[in-house]
Every structure is written in structure tokens, then in C-alpha cells.
Amino acid sequence: MVISLIAAMSENRVIGIQNRLPWHLPADLANFKHITAGKKFIMGRKSYEAEDKLCSDAGNVIITRQKNYHVAPHETTAPGLREAFEKVQKEAEVFILGGAEIFAQSIDIADRLYITLLHNKFIGDAFFPEIDLTIWKISKQRNFRADEENPYDYSFIEYIRKS
Ligand SMILES: NC(=O)c1ccc[n+]([C@@H]2O[C@H](COP(=O)([O-])OP(=O)(O)OC[C@H]3O[C@@H](n4cnc5c(N)ncnc54)[C@H](OP(=O)(O)O)[C@@H]3O)[C@@H](O)[C@H]2O)c1
Structure with missing residues (x-):
């Protein structure tokens, strides 16, 4: 599986402020x-809660240490990156969306x-x-x-x- 990070950043490497x-x-x-298009996303819980978050129609894995964290029906949680990869291991490529902690x-x-x-x-x-x-x-x-x-x-x- 190809692991791809995708981000927009400024020249001073800023990617966000106050969770947006x-x-x-x-x-x-x-x-x-x-x-x-068509690829699954992995993202941190804070990015998932951002107003301007981006989600995949193909599926999203939200990384959180919280047990019973609620996500939409076509989404899932993982308690860490390794567990997140296990959930998408059949994919040819997965995109990691951030945020800073997860990157x-x-x-x-x-x-x-x-x-x-x-x-x-x-x-x-x-x-x-x-x-x-x-x-x-x-x-x-x-x-x-x-x-x-x-x-x-x-x-x-x-x-x-x-x-
Ligand atoms: N410009 C871009 O391309 C881009 C893309 C995405 C996000 N962003 C920006 O990035 C900022 C958010 O980044 P962030 O660093 O604050 O938060 P984040 O990486 O999105 O999420 C951090 C959360 O992820 C969970 N987490 C992190 N490491 C973990 C681990 N090893 N095991 C289990 N859970 C783990 C924790 O959730 P719990 O607290 O629930 O346990 C933690 O609070 C926002 O400003 C957003 O707009 C920018």
C-alpha cells in the first residue's frame, strides 16, 4: 500500500490556525x-472536527485515543496510526490528511x-x-x-x- 501525505502549507510551514x-x-x-478521488483518508480527531474538514466518499479513518468517539456510519476510528493502516490495508493507496500531530x-x-x-x-x-x-x-x-x-x-x- 502506498502511503501518501497531502497538505497545503505556507512558506513558514503553517497548515492551520485555531483548527481551520x-x-x-x-x-x-x-x-x-x-x-x-476514490481514495480512503486517515486523519486526526482535531482535523475531523474542523469546520472546513475534507472527507472521502470512499471512507475515513479518524485517529483518536477516545473510546466510543462518535463518527458517521461510513467512517471508523482507530486508536493509533498502526491500527488505522490495518483498517485500510487492502487499498492500493491511502491519503493521510493531517493535521500537524498526525503528519x-x-x-x-x-x-x-x-x-x-x-x-x-x-x-x-x-x-x-x-x-x-x-x-x-x-x-x-x-x-x-x-x-x-x-x-x-x-x-x-x-x-x-x-x-
Ligand atoms: N493545511 C492542511 O493541509 C491541513 C490539513 C489537515 C489539517 N490542517 C490543520 O491542522 C490543524 C489540526 O492539527 P492538530 O495537530 O491540532 O490535530 P490533528 O493531528 O488533526 O489531531 C490530533 C488528535 O489526533 C489524535 N491523535 C494524535 N496522535 C495520536 C496517536 N498516536 N494515537 C491516538 N490518537 C492520536 C488525538 O485525538 P484525541 O484527542 O481525540 O485522542 C489528538 O488530539 C488544524 O488547524 C487544521 O486546520 C491543515
Whole structure:
């Protein structure tokens, strides 16, 4: 199973503030939907409770230490990352959606990173971990200018492991 992390972050690695995204970038949402269509998601409990959360029609695993945490009928919980992977082990690829705690715990076992980089600095309280370029290499990058709908310059960057 391919384990992919997908995130949008700023130049100072911010991914969130007060349990929501600090920006509105419709192009990122469209790209996210294109990349993740039909795939199952794994996410932390706080991201699941975010107002602007993204869920998969194919299924979602919510990581929480709480017993009896309530999720929607087509969703499930897991008490840790290992147990979450067991629940999706038949999938060809699974997407880890965050947030900061879950990215920090999963980047070392991920195969691919799909990053939207906003070419701006933001104030935030949740961060994507450092991407170590001795471990990761860029396999694809597309750069875009701000436009009427998307107020910041941004890049879609895909990383794969060097070996
Ligand atoms: N920009 C992006 O791409 C993006 C994507 C997703 C999220 N975000 C942002 O990220 C922020 C949320 O991130 P966060 O770090 O605060 O929270 P999080 O990673 O979404 O969730 C943290 C929660 O996950 C559970 N958890 C974490 N590690 C666990 C483990 N090893 N075993 C069992 N449960 C575990 C705990 O839930 P319990 O407390 O219930 O036990 C913990 O409180 C928000 O601002 C959100 O908007 C941004």
C-alpha cells in the first residue's frame, strides 16, 4: 500500500490556525479532489472536527485515543496510526490528511508527499514537519500565479523518497 501525505502549507510551514485553514485557495481544493478521488483518508480527531474538514466518499479513518468517539456510519476510528493502516490495508493507496500531530507521526513512513505550497507567510498554530531533502526529492512541480479567485502565488509539488 502506498502511503501518501497531502497538505497545503505556507512558506513558514503553517497548515492551520485555531483548527481551520488560514486561507481560501479554491485551486488547492480542486487539485486535492482530483488527486484523492476514490481514495480512503486517515486523519486526526482535531482535523475531523474542523469546520472546513475534507472527507472521502470512499471512507475515513479518524485517529483518536477516545473510546466510543462518535463518527458517521461510513467512517471508523482507530486508536493509533498502526491500527488505522490495518483498517485500510487492502487499498492500493491511502491519503493521510493531517493535521500537524498526525503528519509529524507519519512522514517517516510515507512514500509520497503531495504539497501545495502557498508563496506567502502566515500566522498559525499548526505546522507541517520539515521536509528533509536528503530523504525526499521533487518528482513533479507546477507553479501558478495568483488570480482573481486564488489570492496567492502557489505551487503543487510532489515528493518521492530518494531510495
Ligand atoms: N493545511 C492542511 O493541509 C491541513 C490539513 C489537515 C489539517 N490542517 C490543520 O491542522 C490543524 C489540526 O492539527 P492538530 O495537530 O491540532 O490535530 P490533528 O493531528 O488533526 O489531531 C490530533 C488528535 O489526533 C489524535 N491523535 C494524535 N496522535 C495520536 C496517536 N498516536 N494515537 C491516538 N490518537 C492520536 C488525538 O485525538 P484525541 O484527542 O481525540 O485522542 C489528538 O488530539 C488544524 O488547524 C487544521 O486546520 C491543515
